[in-house]
Amino acid sequence: MxxxxxxxxxxxxxxxxxxxxxxxxxxxxxxxxxxxxxxxxxxxxxxxxxxxxxxxxxxxxxxxxxxxxxxxxxxxxxxxxxxxxxxxxxxxxxxxxxxxxxxxxxxxxxxxxxxxxxxxxAGDLYRLKTLANCFVTRIEDDDIESIYKAAAECARTYSYGGGIGVDITPLRPRGSVVHNAADTSTGAVSFMELYSMTTGLIGQSGRRGALMLTIDIKHPDIFHFLSVKKSPNWVSQQIVEQCRWSGKFDEYQLDLIKKQVVENTQIRFANISVKVTDEFMKAVKEEKLYGRDRIIIYRKKNKQRLMRAYQKDGYFYSLGIPNKDIRDYEELKVFDSYALFSQWMEDQFGKTVSQVDLKDAMKRDVYGDYLVDTEDENEELAIHFTGDFLLYFGSDETNEVRELVKARDVWDTFIESNYRTAEPG
Structure with missing residues (x-):
């Protein structure tokens, strides 16, 4: 034979x-x-x-x-x-x-x-198969053509027996501007179902294709991503509502139905992981050490500022939304109140920072710091509230999307999701 x-x-x-x-x-x-x-x-x-x-x-x-x-x-x-x-x-x-x-x-x-x-x-002349287990494809641009091109590459990879990873970070966040029949974008996370369904459709003789979906921790859709496998989407909600209208199920049974539908239909054929940075983990630790919303000052050991990082300016987000090198930051002082902080800034540097400006996400750099120049030509001050973490996305189509959150809130959502669904990684 x-x-x-x-x-x-x-x-x-x-x-x-x-x-x-x-x-x-x-x-x-x-x-x-x-x-x-x-x-x-x-x-x-x-x-x-x-x-x-x-x-x-x-x-x-x-x-x-x-x-x-x-x-x-x-x-x-x-x-x-x-x-x-x-x-x-x-x-x-x-x-x-x-x-x-x-x-x-x-x-x-x-x-x-x-x-x-x-x-x-290896050695199977009947069928064309890959001899590598894992591949990565990228969504080349934030548009429909690139989204579906990546899905086609997933399908072809599965047909040869391989598994694949797709990073959705380059896609604009939910609610941002689109220039088509829709008013706003459904967001990066909404396209996860496309890649998951593609994975489920392509058979591999005794196994299903393996898919890993990732997102950068700084992406504004991070909370949506973290809860995508535990919060019912519109399809799951519609199924539960149809069951409720039938009058055949009590609330306890409806909760069980919802749980089963969510677990067995939403992003069913994908594992999900978050790309975490030192910047994020530093912010989580910062809040643990000092609590929330105290003012913290760092000595930043260079004067290179990044106030904008659009994708088409050379920052391809699949390689990472720009994040700070924490080795360039030396902790200087922590304050319990704005008044104490303001007085110290005046005494030490003769500088005034308004409380409104300090809270304004648009006045921060891409790393989430409010920067204050000093007379030292090699350093400046980086200031924020303890635990601050800036979610960021920028492109010519969407302009800048900035949201100041607490890193600990992201971390707690991550831990809760892991407890319930063992994901994301």
Whole structure:
């Protein structure tokens, strides 16, 4: 049955070429002969009767012919296929046989084990499969075309057996300006369902595609992202309302229905994670140490200011919304009141900072600090309320979206979501 594979004229065979396939076939036959002659090891029951292991190999890793019939019967068949396929890349026949035997022995002894996609795909001439488990695609721009292009790349990756990560940070936040039939944007988080559904639709023979969705901690949709798997969306709410209108369920039963619908439908086919920064964790720790809304001053060890960071100005948000290097900030003093702070600023630097300006998010830099110049040419003052964290998004289409929040509120929402749903990471 396995010999027929080498004669199969499929997409992969056309890409690889007859010469490479013949080399692979020769090495494979060499290993099979060596096994039959007891020159290479073969176990009478390699998996020791373990039903779970047998099922996993059968469903995920044993090769199937073009009709879906399993043509490998034991792990040693998989090892033989992988070893001969990988060794076929060597440049001489001596090296090919040498390394094929070495690879087979190592796999048999369990010295190392390839990733799942290599186990399933290496040497399979019936189907075009990826030999890498994980990929990342990016949403190139904040527009519909880029959103759906990324979804298409997800679908193609799944069709070859791979998993993929998509970062939604480049997409504008909910409620921001759009220039189409809608009044405002539904936000970055709303498109998570598109990628999740794409993942669920593409089968992978015994497994589903793996999807990781991420967002930067500074994105204004962060609270929405953190609660996306525990707060009912409009579809879940509609299902619950239909059940309520039927009159067949009491409130306790409706709560159970809502819980089941949310858990089994919302972003069902994706894991989610937050990209956290030192800037954020510093703000969380700051509030723990000093409480909320005291005024804290840092000595900033440079005078480079970032007051705006639009995506098209060279800040591609999938690489991270700009965040401060906390090593450049040295804590100077903490004040319990604006009056004490104001007096100290006047005494030490002859400077006045209005309370209104200090609370204005638009007067902060991108890192969330109100900056005050000093006579020292190498430093300035960075001032904010303890625990402050600035959510930020900027583009020509949306202008700047700024929101001052408390890092601890974001952290607490993150912890609560993890407790309820084990996500995000």
């Amino acid at each position: 396995f010999e027929k594979m080498f004669l199969h004229q499929g997409k992969l065979s056309r890409m690889v070429g007859e010469k490479k396939i013949e080399t692979y076939r020769t090495i494979y036959q060499h290993l099979k002969t060596a096994i039959e002659n007891q020159e290479l090891p073969l176990h009478p029951d390699y998996l020791c009767g373990n039903d779970l292991a047998n099922n996993i190999y059968k469903k995920k890793y044993y090769l199937k012919d073009i009709n879906g019939k399993v043509i490998e019967k034991r792990p040693e068949d998989v090892f033989c296929r992988i070893a001969s396929f990988v060794a076929s890349q060597e440049t001489t026949k001596i090296k090919q046989k040498k390394w094929a035997e070495a690879f087979y022995k190592d796999l048999y002894e369990g010295y190392w084990m390839p990733g799942g996609r290599v186990l399933a795909g």
